[in-house]
Amino acid sequence: MxxxxxxxxxxxxxxxxxxxxxxxxxxxxxxxxxxxWNESAFKAKDIPTALTDLLGGDSAETSDKIKIKAPDIAENGAVVPVTVETDLEGVTSIAIIASKNQTPLIAGFDLGESALPFVSTRIKMAETADVVAVVKAGGKLYQNAKSVKVTIGGCGG
Amino acid sequence: MSDIKIRAKLSGDETTVKCLMSHPMETGLRKDSKTGEKIPAHFIQEVVCKHKDQIVMTASWSGGVSKNPYLSFKFKGGAAGDPIEITWTDNKGESQSATENIA
Structure with missing residues (x-):
């Protein structure tokens, strides 16, 4: 291999x-x-390390062009639907982060030329936290966040 | 036999793909409530989505994606009848693949 x-x-x-x-x-x-698979990024315990490993930088400009669709209150932290969509041009990657999870980086999506800047999935959240979406567009990083209140955490045992 | 359900729908020039995979997605942090032992990590690490053998999107996941993962994405340039292929690989090296045509 x-x-x-x-x-x-x-x-x-x-x-x-x-x-x-x-x-x-x-x-x-x-x-x-x-x-x-980017092991170091996904095992990182803090967001800057994860972002640097995954996208090559941790300074992202906050942009309201990134739209995060997630519930305000998630009753079950094991299944939190999250949709990230953006109007930014030239998007090559989208990352989804749950800021208070033990390993905050949840998913990274590398978009091909034909892909539109839209991804939707379901994530686990340990506790009430911000869901952060980081978008790489034209070599620059942009981010936005949405707070999700979690009633029952989905990562414990 | 495949446990990946794919639905691909064309609307204008945009194709929306939705898929569901069957996978336990264990983080490796959870403990067995009876024995108190940690349940070993078992989750999908990578999902490759292809339209006519061209990669549209590659997703890299941690165990933070929910059990039986759902994934949706959109792309341009699809036509009715084109094949969409989804392949996942997990941290144990297991892999599964499914193909569905755009409706």
Whole structure:
């Protein structure tokens, strides 16, 4: 599995944002384009570390162009529906963070050229906290947050 | 046999894809209430969504995504009958894939 050369190639193609081009050029078969799961980002206990590992920076400008749809009060923290949508141009990644979870980074989405800046999923929240959406657009980071009150936490045992 | 349910719908030039996967999504932090032992982590790490063999979106997840995950996304350029393929891989290396045509 671990092939140094392949990793370098992957990193290169992802930074250039041209995974599709790489496929077209026959450099990579679609199977190989699977980006390696970013263990350090997902195991990080604080948001700046997670963001730096995932998106290459932790300073994000607050933007009201990012719309987060989530309930004001979540009765069950195990299932909190979250939708992130934005009007920003040139979006390449969207990350969803539950600020008070043990490992705050919940999900990262890498969008291809045809994808619209919209993702929806369901997340677990340990306690009442902000759901933060971080969007990478044109190489810059933007964020917005929405507070969700959690009645029963969804991460404990 | 696949446990991924996919629904892809075309509206104008936008295709909305919704999918549901069957997976326990254990964080590794939860304890068994009877034995007090930690339940080992078992969650989907990566979901690759393809339209006609082109990757539309790659999702990377932690155990913070709810059990039996739901995922929805939108993209441009789809046509009725085009195949949408969703593949997930979890932290144990298990993988599942399903394909559905755009309605």
């Amino acid at each position: 671990i092939d140094a050369k392949r990793r370098t190639l992957l990193k290169g193609s992802i930074t250039a944002g041209s995974v599709g081009v790489a496929i077209g050029a026959g450099l990579l078969t679609p199977q190989l384009v699977l980006a390696e």
